[in-house]
Amino acid sequence: MRALVLNAGYEPLSVVTSRRAAVLVMRGKASVLAEDGNPIVSPSALIPRPAVILLHQYVRVVRRRPSAPSRRGILRRDQRQCGYCGKQAATVDHVIPKSRGGDSSWGNLVACCGPCNVRKGDKTLEQLGWKLLITPKAPPHHMWLPAELDAPCDAWMPFLGQSTGQQVTSAAAA
Numbered sequence: 001m002r003a004l005v006l007n008a009g010y011e012p013l014s015v016v017t018s019r020r021a022a023v024l025v026m027r028g029k030a031s032v033l034a035e036d037g038n039p040i041v042s043p044s045a046l047i048p049r050p051a052v053i054l055l056h057q058y059v060r061v062v063r064r065r066p067s068a069p070s071r072r073g074i075l076r077r078d079q080r081q082c083g084y085c086g087k088q089a090a091t092v093d094h095v096i097p098k099s100r101g102g103d104s105s106w107g108n109l110v111a112c113c114g115p116c117n118v119r120k121g122d123k124t125l126e127q128l129g130w131k132l133l134i135t136p137k138a139p140p141h142h143m144w145l146p147a148e149l150d151a152p153c154d155a156w157m158p159f160l161g162q163s164t165g166q167q168v169t170s171a172a173a174a
């Protein structure tokens with residue numbers, strides 16, 4: 001069982017075992033924001049199993065800039081939805097084709113379904129009369145975290161959407 005750890009500024013920081021999260025709570029270093037239904041059984045007590053904890057002290061994070069985006073990173077950012085038609089996507093497409101000088105940056109890559117990828121080929125959006133459903137850009141902070149966040153628990157979802165770089169900055173300044 002895993003627990004999501006939120007920094008004191010409420011942005012997702014890491015994922016730990018729920019046992020480790022319970023230890024942090026018992027030591028007074030964190031509070032429980034959401035619990036899992038199944039308590040941890042210890043020799044002396046039943047301890048609520050944390051699903052999400054909030055650290056009391058702000059941990060300064062060395063920001064990892066997203067480097068060259070990977071196929072997996074793009075699919076994850078776009079939630080596997082085609083940037084052109086919104087259907088399930090398994091491939092990645094250069095919005096401005098490489099052959100026309102398009103780069104492999106976060107801003108020029110989108111998740112793309114097979115049929116759209118074939119139809120698009122080396123053409124530009126203008127040529128096809130297509131519009132992007134999203135504005136491709138580097139993903140927010142929490143998406144650079146470990147792969148555990150690829151398969152988040154339901155209990156984590158309310159806490160994953162609020163993470164922005166701005167929040168990190170304001171929390172760090174506070």
Ligand SMILES: [Zn+2]
Binds near residue numbers: 115
């Ligand atoms: Zn498509």
